[in-house]
Amino acid sequence: MYFDLTEEQYMLKDSIESMLASKNEDAQQVKKYDDKPGLDRDIWLALVAVGLPMVLPTEEQGGLGMGLLTLAVAAEVQGYYAAATPMQDHCLVVKALADHNAADGRLPGLLAGEQVAVLAWSEGQGNWLPSQWGLVEHDGRLNGVKRDVIFAADADFFLVGLQGQRLAMVAKDASGLVIEAVESVDRTQPISTLTFQNTPCEILTLAASQVGAIFDAALILQAAESFGLGRHSVQISVVYAKTREQFGRLIGEFQALKHQLANMALEVEPCQALYWYAAHAWDAIPEEAPRAAVIANAHITEIAVKTARAAVEVHGGIAITWEFVLHIWLKRAMHNKVRFGLPAAQRARSALLEDW
Amino acid sequence: MDLSYNAEYDQYRAEVVAFLVKNWNLALARDETYVASFRKNATQAGYLYRNFPKQYGGAGVAPDVLQAQIIREEFAKVRAPKELGGNGTMMLAPTLVEYGTDQQKEKFIAKTLSGEYRWAQGYSEPGAGSDLASLKTKAELVGDEWVINGQKIWTTDAQSSNYMFALVRTETDVASKHAGISYLLIDMKQPGVTVRPLKPMYGGHAFCEVFLEDVRTPADWIVGERGEGWAVSKSTLKHERNSVGAATGALDTFNKLVKVAKTEILDGKPAIESPLIREQLGVLEGYVRAHLYSGYYQLTKDAQGKSAGIISMMNKINSSNIGHKVAEIATAVLEDKSLISPVFSPDHKPGNERWVNQILGSLAATIGGGTSNIQLNIIAERGLELPREESKN
Numbered sequence: 239m240y241f242d243l244t245e246e247q248y249m250l251k252d253s254i255e256s257m258l259a260s261k262n263e264d265a266q267q268v269k270k271y272d273d274k275p276g277l278d279r280d281i282w283l284a285l286v287a288v289g290l291p292m293v294l295p296t297e298e299q300g301g302l303g304m305g306l307l308t309l310a311v312a313a314e315v316q317g318y319y320a321a322a323t324p325m326q327d328h329c330l331v332v333k334a335l336a337d338h339n340a341a342d343g344r345l346p347g348l349l350a351g352e353q354v355a356v357l358a359w360s361e362g363q364g365n366w367l368p369s370q371w372g373l374v375e376h377d378g379r380l381n382g383v384k385r386d387v388i389f390a391a392d393a394d395f396f397l398v399g400l401q402g403q404r405l406a407m408v409a410k411d412a413s414g415l416v417i418e419a420v421e422s423v424d425r426t427q428p429i430s431t432l433t434f435q436n437t438p439c440e441i442l443t444l445a446a447s448q449v450g451a452i453f454d455a456a457l458i459l460q461a462a463e464s465f466g467l468g469r470h471s472v473q474i475s476v477v478y479a480k481t482r483e484q485f486g487r488l489i490g491e492f493q494a495l496k497h498q499l500a501n502m503a504l505e506v507e508p509c510q511a512l513y514w515y516a517a518h519a520w521d522a523i524p525e526e527a528p529r530a531a532v533i534a535n536a537h538i539t540e541i542a543v544k545t546a547r548a549a550v551e552v553h554g555g556i557a558i559t560w561e562f563v564l565h566i567w568l569k570r571a572m573h574n575k576v577r578f579g580l581p582a583a584q585r586a587r588s589a590l591l592e593d594w
Numbered sequence: 595m596d597l598s599y600n601a602e603y604d605q606y607r608a609e610v611v612a613f614l615v616k617n618w619n620l621a622l623a624r625d626e627t628y629v630a631s632f633r634k635n636a637t638q639a640g641y642l643y644r645n646f647p648k649q650y651g652g653a654g655v656a657p658d659v660l661q662a663q664i665i666r667e668e669f670a671k672v673r674a675p676k677e678l679g680g681n682g683t684m685m686l687a688p689t690l691v692e693y694g695t696d697q698q699k700e701k702f703i704a705k706t707l708s709g710e711y712r713w714a715q716g717y718s719e720p721g722a723g724s725d726l727a728s729l730k731t732k733a734e735l736v737g738d739e740w741v742i743n744g745q746k747i748w749t750t751d752a753q754s755s756n757y758m759f760a761l762v763r764t765e766t767d768v769a770s771k772h773a774g775i776s777y778l779l780i781d782m783k784q785p786g787v788t789v790r791p792l793k794p795m796y797g798g799h800a801f802c803e804v805f806l807e808d809v810r811t812p813a814d815w816i817v818g819e820r821g822e823g824w825a826v827s828k829s830t831l832k833h834e835r836n837s838v839g840a841a842t843g844a845l846d847t848f849n850k851l852v853k854v855a856k857t858e859i860l861d862g863k864p865a866i867e868s869p870l871i872r873e874q875l876g877v878l879e880g881y882v883r884a885h886l887y888s889g890y891y892q893l894t895k896d897a898q899g900k901s902a903g904i905i906s907m908m909n910k911i912n913s914s915n916i917g918h919k920v921a922e923i924a925t926a927v928l929e930d931k932s933l934i935s936p937v938f939s940p941d942h943k944p945g946n947e948r949w950v951n952q953i954l955g956s957l958a959a960t961i962g963g964g965t966s967n968i969q970l971n972i973i974a975e976r977g978l979e980l981p982r983e984e985s986k987n
């Protein structure tokens with residue numbers, strides 16, 4: 239048994255880490271945070287240069303076939319640095335399109351990161367899951383609404399979830415498509431509402447199991463990202479506890495603080511193995527993947543919020559300010575917890591999948 | 595145990611109700627002049643600013659916590675305005691009643707109660723939060739003036755305040771860090787006072803940094819004696835507490851949450867029909883009601899002039915913990931509406947996404963007025979009489 243990343247995966251992780259550490263360390267983030275929310279092109283191009291869009295498609299599909307675990311490790315680091323790009327969405331659209339037709343004319347531009355693609359799944363009121371998609375296609379046209387679409391203003395293509403667990407591609411300039419930005423709590427992943435009015439779309443020829451696999455992969459990548467968010471919350475809190483003094487000593491000397499921090503670490507650290515397992519299952523034990531994805535997503539997205547809130551409490555007044563970094567992670571964690579369905583909805587699905 | 599108020603109090607309630615019927619018109623709630631004159635009438639009738647002396651703009655009635663509770667209940671029913679909020683009416687004015695000189699009372703109380711004077715609480719400093727007594731802002735008596743130098747932080751509403759009540763270090767050769775502190779009143783509108791607003795993570799205004807450079811205040815604007823500031827500030831902190839007030843607020847929030855859960859749709863049904871939401875709300879209601887009824891008990895003890903014991907040390911953290919739980923349930927109920935940053939403007943009233951401010955603000959509540967850890971220390975050390983964790987300064 240070897241339950242660990244490969245050397246290659248560690249190298250990829252290191253390289254993304256050092257890239258993001260130079261482009262998106264905490265102080266830089268605070269500066270960027272007041273800009274109009276949107277795609278961080280600089281980071282986008284650097285992630286593309288690492289080859290992330292190539293990771294999932296198989297070699298026959300023109301990709302690298304390195305598997306979801308590799309991509310998930312990259313997502314973890316992007317969470318840790320709260321990078322403002324839709325890279326995970328993009329990689330999933332690429333995979334769906336490659337599964338649909340490896341010779342699709344849109345693929346080269348997407349693989350090269352020249353175009354950006356994102357997921358359009360939510361219909362509001364908790365309807366994120368493929369079984370809940372209600373948007374209907376008639377004669378290749380769409381009429382209706384998709385909500386909570388991230389980076390819509392920067393995207394060239396949308397992978398839209400349709401009734402019957404189908405997926406369709408819609409181009410940004412498709413007729414009758416209106417994109418309305420929403421003032422988002424999480425400014426690192428701004429959201430928009432898409433309205434389709436007789437908008438042309440192209441249904442992808444994917445089996446239901448393939449659509450399901452794309453959804454599972456989305457859950458897993460988000461779990462990985464949320465683990466990164468959680469780890470950042472612990473890390474920054476530990477550093478603070480070792481520098482802030484009250485009552486003539488480091489606050490980290492108080493056992494109350496020690497136990498708080500230890501409990502935060504205790505919640506977060508085991509999540510690494512949980513998302514690794516889910517990603518590995520997606521790569522190698524497909525029959526286990528749907529449940530592993532749900533368990534990892536529900537567990538980790540919830541813990542990321544809990545941990546970010548705990549981190550705010552550890553810091554005291556400073557963490558309530560806009561100028562301090564912590565709320566950036568808190569808000570992203572809040573977003574991830576809701577996106578693709580709340581933990582409760584995921585767990586209900588997990589119970590059904592296991593026939594409980 | 596008897597939950598009814600006796601006949602005397604029933605009579606009192608009837609008077610309050612009659613007053614409100616005659617004097618309060620909810621349709622004019624936004625008319626500031628109307629509201630100000632209502633407050634004046636209500637004060638004269640003995641319903642607001644009850645325990646402040648008449649000569650300083652109060653009602654001058656003897657404290658009676660049951661009457662106060664009746665007023666709270668009846669005013670809340672018809673949404674009539676209560677006392678102005680803020681540091682001035684809730685902290686400074688009661689402190690002056692207890693410790694102020696006649697001149698201080700004369701000069702400050704009435705105009706504070708009317709809202710003309712607004713006050714900032716200048717306690718916390720960058721290096722002195724939980725360990726407030728380590729504060730460094732210094733005041734030296736030069737001639738007939740105090741000269742003040744230092745910095746305050748997290749000062750709520752400093753940008754809109756005329757005055758600050760501040761804790762400053764005036765004494766050096768003293769036995770403890772607490773003994774060197776005095777309580778001064780400072781005019782904020784003078785050279786040397788620089789206010790820098792800090793944006794809170796939930797947007798809007800909340801608190802500020804205040805820099806004090808050779809700021810001056812008259813020698814007799816000290817409240818209490820030199821070196822007595824710590825004790826004086828404790829009286830302020832005492833006034834800040836209102837056990838039942840906070841617990842009623844928690845019940846209010848809970849009821850609103852239930853209402854939202856009835857209107858928001860989750861997976862095709864009102865959220866309240868979800869077994870999980872029902873369970874979570876049910877658990878929360880247990881905490882809310884335990885908190886509320888503990889407030890009744892404290893009210894009773896207060897009325898008898900007795901201490902309610904350890905339970906009275908639990909109000910702040912009980913409210914904070916309820917806030918955490920509300921935030922969690924609100925997220926589940928709102929679902930993707932919790933992703934929207936609420937916009938408040940004259941021509942836009944946010945929908946249920948305004949709960950985002952509760953979700954984020956519940957965190958501020960765990961810190962302001964003493965962090966949850968400090969509350970737990972108080973329960974452990976004062977309530978359970980466990981050995982104190984010694985401070986090293």
Ligand SMILES: Cc1cc2nc3c(=O)[nH]c(=O)nc-3n(C[C@H](O)[C@H](O)[C@H](O)COP(=O)(O)OP(=O)(O)OC[C@H]3O[C@@H](n4cnc5c(N)ncnc54)[C@H](O)[C@@H]3O)c2cc1C
Binds near residue numbers: 553718
């Ligand atoms: C919204 C808001 C409004 C405020 N308004 C005002 C105001 O108007 N005027 C004013 O003067 N102040 C105000 N404050 C400041 C507030 O009182 C302080 O933030 C608070 O006392 C904590 O201090 P700190 O922020 O320095 O945190 P610190 O004291 O540095 O605390 C950091 C961490 O260490 C922990 N800690 C510290 N000591 C101990 C210990 N002995 N045992 C265990 N854990 C410990 C704390 O619990 C916290 O987790 C406000 C704060 C907020 C958030």
